[in-house]
Amino acid sequence: MTNVAPVIKVENLTHVYSPGTPFQVVSLDGISLEIMKGELFALVGSAGSGKTTLVQHFNGIIAPAKGKVWVCGVDVSDKNKRRDLWRKVGLVFQRPEQQLFEETVFDDVAFGPRNMGLGKDEVLGRVKEALQVVGLKIDEIGTISPFRLSGGMRRRVAIAGVLALRPDVLVLDEPAAGLDPRGRRQLMDHVENFRYERGVTVVLVTHSMEEVALRADRVAVLHKGRLAMGGTPREVFNRVVELRALGLDVPAPAGLMHKLRAAGRRVRTDVLTIDEAREEIAMILGEGS
Amino acid sequence: MLSSITFGQFMPGDSLLHRLDPRTKVVGVLAVAASVLAAANWIGFALVAGLTLVAVLQSQLPAKVYISGLRAFWVIFAITFIVQAFLTPGEILAGLGPLKITQEGLETGGRIFLRLALLVLVASLLTLTTPPVNLAAGLESMLSPLKRLGVPAHELAMMMTIALRFVPILLQEAETLVRAQRSRGAAFVTGGPAGWARGLLPLFVPLFAGALRRAEDLATAMEARSYRGGANMTRMMSLRFGLPDYVVLTLTAVVLAGVVASRFL
Numbered sequence: 175m176t177n178v179a180p181v182i183k184v185e186n187l188t189h190v191y192s193p194g195t196p197f198q199v200v201s202l203d204g205i206s207l208e209i210m211k212g213e214l215f216a217l218v219g220s221a222g223s224g225k226t227t228l229v230q231h232f233n234g235i236i237a238p239a240k241g242k243v244w245v246c247g248v249d250v251s252d253k254n255k256r257r258d259l260w261r262k263v264g265l266v267f268q269r270p271e272q273q274l275f276e277e278t279v280f281d282d283v284a285f286g287p288r289n290m291g292l293g294k295d296e297v298l299g300r301v302k303e304a305l306q307v308v309g310l311k312i313d314e315i316g317t318i319s320p321f322r323l324s325g326g327m328r329r330r331v332a333i334a335g336v337l338a339l340r341p342d343v344l345v346l347d348e349p350a351a352g353l354d355p356r357g358r359r360q361l362m363d364h365v366e367n368f369r370y371e372r373g374v375t376v377v378l379v380t381h382s383m384e385e386v387a388l389r390a391d392r393v394a395v396l397h398k399g400r401l402a403m404g405g406t407p408r409e410v411f412n413r414v415v416e417l418r419a420l421g422l423d424v425p426a427p428a429g430l431m432h433k434l435r436a437a438g439r440r441v442r443t444d445v446l447t448i449d450e451a452r453e454e455i456a457m458i459l460g461e462g463s
Numbered sequence: 464m465l466s467s468i469t470f471g472q473f474m475p476g477d478s479l480l481h482r483l484d485p486r487t488k489v490v491g492v493l494a495v496a497a498s499v500l501a502a503a504n505w506i507g508f509a510l511v512a513g514l515t516l517v518a519v520l521q522s523q524l525p526a527k528v529y530i531s532g533l534r535a536f537w538v539i540f541a542i543t544f545i546v547q548a549f550l551t552p553g554e555i556l557a558g559l560g561p562l563k564i565t566q567e568g569l570e571t572g573g574r575i576f577l578r579l580a581l582l583v584l585v586a587s588l589l590t591l592t593t594p595p596v597n598l599a600a601g602l603e604s605m606l607s608p609l610k611r612l613g614v615p616a617h618e619l620a621m622m623m624t625i626a627l628r629f630v631p632i633l634l635q636e637a638e639t640l641v642r643a644q645r646s647r648g649a650a651f652v653t654g655g656p657a658g659w660a661r662g663l664l665p666l667f668v669p670l671f672a673g674a675l676r677r678a679e680d681l682a683t684a685m686e687a688r689s690y691r692g693g694a695n696m697t698r699m700m701s702l703r704f705g706l707p708d709y710v711v712l713t714l715t716a717v718v719l720a721g722v723v724a725s726r727f728l
């Protein structure tokens with residue numbers, strides 16, 4: 175955030191699935207946004223709002239049909255450059271555990287580094303590190319078949335497979351969906367550690383507003399393919415009425431503050447965490463006595 | 464893109480063709496296919512092509528759908544045409560070393576091309592305008608007289624419904640997998656045949672694993688709702704013939720008769 179060059183710049187991006195058929199869906203409609211180097215940028219929106227379609231533009235998987243996308247200064251419409259983008263932008267797909275295919279966990283995580291043409295030692299080093307980042311030990315599960323692991327473990331292995339690319343930008347499409355609360359928190363902690371250690375930019379697609387409140391620097395709200403809101407979590411979660419109209423909610427502390435305000439209490443409504451909420455409540459209790 | 468392969472995928476609509484009884488469409492398609500194969504001269508071809516064109520226009524689906532359906536088969540079209548053009552003996556038009564294009568070759572090639580294109584169009588007309596469930600209901604009802612001979616009509620129809628239902632889902636899944644593995648640098652086709660086989664593993668292993676999981680879930684879900692096979696099943700919609708069905712059946716019969724008759728002109 176000290177360095178304010180946009181790593182990803184999207185200008186007036188529009189995407190239509192199956193154009194010209196009865197199945198036509200406008201999944202992105204004139205999106206413009208900038209993601210800065212080193213920040214954690216969250217993307218929220220109800221199901222089908224176009225989040226996945228948008229992030230798949232970031233590593234060249236989908237070519238921009240209308241509008242422009244620059245990633246690390248490279249114009250993505252250039253086909254040859256687009257093809258090499260996967261080395262810079264690691265994209266963890268939705269439900270990535272369904273993409274495991276190798277016989278052992280080690281081979282699966284090594285798939286990306288091997289495709290980069292790295293040497294044996296380098297591959298080993300990266301696999302070890304990537305597994306460590308998601309809290310797994312190579313000696314314990316390296317030789318196990320990924321199909322024998324639990325769903326949550328498989329998810330972590332799949333994420334390690336992308337981390338092993340050592341990307342400059344890490345894009346995560348609902349990485350914690352379907353995990354238990356502790357698994358969720360741990361996974362997000364792993365991601366944040368990785369971010370601080372390597373200084374990578376993180377784009378996080380999520381349905382958890384608490385996660386956004388706690389971890390994001392900025393957040394964009396998609397609605398039916400359009401950019402409905404954008405700003406810091408504090409700014410966005412203060413617009414509770416608009417958010418609810420889009421089928422979204424605010425984190426519980428912010429919701430509580432809005433209720434208190436509606437009941438005539440003079441509290442700040444732009445709170446994000448439970449601690450901030452406690453301070454506000456303590457304040458009005460102090461006033462009352 | 465894989466999921467943009469629309470051949471055979473049902474497209475909702477409200478045309479006459481969409482509203483016909485599925486049995487009419489099955490019989491009609493068989494009759495038109497027979498006419499395509501029976502056509503021997505330009506009168507015959509004009510009759511079938513005319514009928515097919517009317518049906519295509521009637522379906523009110525965008526031309527793009529049909530063109531992309533035809534395009535999926537262009538390799539087969541091209542190969543058969545070229546083989547015919549070069550290998551049919553007759554009056555030589557042009558030569559390229561031992562390869563010679565003959566007048567007769569061009570004619571046979573053209574005829575075969577026309578036949579294949581018409582067959583593809585007619586077949587796609589059926590599946591484009593009929594929801595899989597209705598198609599299965601139609602086939603089941605047409606096969607049911609064979610039940611007494613031990614033909615499992617209901618089971619066949621159910622298998623077909625499920626298979627047709629799974630095709631778009633699997634295509635969608637395959638597309639996601641291609642994208643996901645490409646994000647890790649997968650090059651699916653590299654080197655010789657061995658490289659090909661190895662390169663496709665990242666696609667097919669998860670695809671089959673997913674298909675098996677789905678199949679298991681579906682079986683559980685069906686049993687949980689007391690599905691026990693054909694014996695006591697009834698359909699939500701019963702099939703009924705209307706005036707348009709009789710008109711369409713008569714029309715296809717007339718065309719078939721016309722085509723057969725034109726052979727003797």
Ligand SMILES: Nc1ncnc2c1ncn2[C@@H]1O[C@H](COP(=O)(O)OP(=O)(O)OP(=O)(O)O)[C@@H](O)[C@H]1O
Nearest residue numbers: 191192199201220221222223224225226227228466
């Ligand atoms: N391969 C595809 N073919 C056709 N339409 C698609 C395809 N993928 C997505 N869509 C459509 O595009 C729209 C946006 O989908 P997208 O997957 O980007 O949404 P999303 O915000 O990621 O939703 P979710 O929270 O459910 O993951 C949806 O209406 C969806 O039906």
Ligand SMILES: [Mg+2]
Nearest residue numbers: 225226268347
């Ligand atoms: Mg999504």
